[in-house]
Amino acid sequence: MIKIRTFLILAVVTALVVVAAIVLTTANAPPQTVQGERDYAFPKLVERINNVASIEIRSHDHTFTVSGSGDTWGIVEKNNYRVPREKVRDFLREIANLRLVEGRTERDDRYARLNVDDPKADKSEARGIKVALKDGTVLADGIVGRRKYFLYVDGRGGTYVRRTGEKRSWLTEGEVNFGKSPPEWLDRLVFEIPTAEVKRYTISSADGKTLVGEKDVPGGKVAIRGGIPADRKFRTDTEADRINLVVEKFEFEDVFPKGHVDFAGFKGQRNTAEFVTFDGLAITFETLTFPKPEGASEYDEPPRFGRVRASVAADAPADKRAEVEKRAAELNAKMEPWEYKFEWLDGTRTSKTLEDLLEPKEQS
Numbered sequence: 001m002i003k004i005r006t007f008l009i010l011a012v013v014t015a016l017v018v019v020a021a022i023v024l025t026t027a028n029a030p031p032q033t034v035q036g037e038r039d040y041a042f043p044k045l046v047e048r049i050n051n052v053a054s055i056e057i058r059s060h061d062h063t064f065t066v067s068g069s070g071d072t073w074g075i076v077e078k079n080n081y082r083v084p085r086e087k088v089r090d091f092l093r094e095i096a097n098l099r100l101v102e103g104r105t106e107r108d109d110r111y112a113r114l115n116v117d118d119p120k121a122d123k124s125e126a127r128g129i130k131v132a133l134k135d136g137t138v139l140a141d142g143i144v145g146r147r148k149y150f151l152y153v154d155g156r157g158g159t160y161v162r163r164t165g166e167k168r169s170w171l172t173e174g175e176v177n178f179g180k181s182p183p184e185w186l187d188r189l190v191f192e193i194p195t196a197e198v199k200r201y202t203i204s205s206a207d208g209k210t211l212v213g214e215k216d217v218p219g220g221k222v223a224i225r226g227g228i229p230a231d232r233k234f235r236t237d238t239e240a241d242r243i244n245l246v247v248e249k250f251e252f253e254d255v256f257p258k259g260h261v262d263f264a265g266f267k268g269q270r271n272t273a274e275f276v277t278f279d280g281l282a283i284t285f286e287t288l289t290f291p292k293p294e295g296a297s298e299y300d301e302p303p304r305f306g307r308v309r310a311s312v313a314a315d316a317p318a319d320k321r322a323e324v325e326k327r328a329a330e331l332n333a334k335m336e337p338w339e340y341k342f343e344w345l346d347g348t349r350t351s352k353t354l355e356d357l358l359e360p361k362e363q364s
Helices: 002-028 043-047 085-096 108-114 241-248 318-335 344-349
Strands: 054-058 063-069 072-075 099-103 127-132 138-148 158-163 170-173 189-191 198-205 210-214 250-257 269-277 281-289 304-312 338-342
Touching: 043 085, 043 138, 054 085, 072 085, 085 127, 085 138, 108 158, 189 318, 198 241, 210 241, 241 250, 241 269, 241 344, 281 318, 281 344, 304 318, 304 344, 338 344
Parallel strands: none
Antiparallel strands: 054 063, 054 127, 063 072, 099 170, 127 138, 138 158, 158 170, 189 250, 198 210, 198 269, 250 338, 269 281, 281 304, 304 338
16 A cells, blocks of 8 residues: 555656746747748838838937938938938848737727837837838838847847838847948948058147157157156056047948037137147147036046048158049048037047046055
8 A cells, every 4th residue: 555655655746847847948948930921011012122212210319310222311400411222121131020920908098018119209219110112102111120039049039110001010130230220320430541640749738748759660659859857657558549539430420511519619628639640640639528418427438529620730741642632532422511529439538638648646
C-alpha cells in the first residue's frame, strides 16, 4: 500500500513539473505570428511610390514637410535645405511595405499604449505621416506607433499603425525608422578636412584673448604659440590637437536661414576661430554663446550658433592659390546662406581659451 501511494505521489509531482515546464517555455517564447498573404497598410502608396512629391511628418514638437523629386529633396520649413535621397527612399519603402497583421484597439483611451494617439497630444510619442502626389492626392495618411519586437520567430518585428479616418489601430508586419525632427532628415555634413592638413588655428574672443596652435609639418603635433606657463600642464596630452577635430567632420546640430540670429546686435560671448590648412584654405567660424535654457544642469553646455565662411589665407602657397580659391568659392556657395546651431563639442572647441586647455591651478 505504501509503495502504491508513493508511486502515485511521484506521478502527480512529475505531471506538475512537466506542466510547469510547458507553461514556462510558452511564456518565454516569442509570439509566433503565422505568415500569409496580407493587405498593404497603404496600398495607394504601393501603386504610385515613384510619383511621391511630398512627405509631411508630425510629432509633439515638430511639423515639417519633405518635398522634391528625383535626387533633389529638401525640407520646406528649412528653406529647402537638402535631404539625402536615400533617406526619402528608405522611408517610402518602409511605409509602403507595411502589411496588416491583426486589428487592435479602437478605444481612444488606449491609443497611447501603442503610440498611435494624436501626435500633438501631451507627452505623445506618436509620429504622424502624410504622403502625397504633386497635385495633392494623398497616398498614405496615418499615425505610426511603437515597434513590436519579435513579431516572427526569425526575429523580424512589426509596427503599430492607425490610419487617418479609422478608429481601429493595427499591428503591421514591417519596421520603420525615421526621425521626428528636421535635423534627423537633413544632410548635416557640411565639409571634411583631415586634421593632418591643418597648419594653424587661431581662436579670438571679444576681450582680446587669442589662442594660437600650430604645426610645423602635416600630421605633426600642435604646439601652442608662446608656450604655456612653466608651472602648468595640459589636461591631456592631446588637448591642443583635439581642437582641429572641428574641421575633420563638420556637422551641425540644426540649421537656419541667414538672419535667424541677430549677429550684429548680439551682446553675449562672441568668438572667432580660424583654421588654416597647409594648402592655404582658411575656414572661419563666428561663434555666439547663448545663456543656458531654464532647467539645464551645470554639466550642460550653453547653446552656440554660428556662421562659417571660407577664404584664402594670406600665407597660402602661390602655386596653390587658384585651386584654393575655387574650393573656397564652392564652400561659401554652400555655407553663406545659412546659420548653424553647433554640436556641443564644436561649440566648445571654437570658443576655447588657453586656460580651458590646462589643468586647474594647484591651490597653495
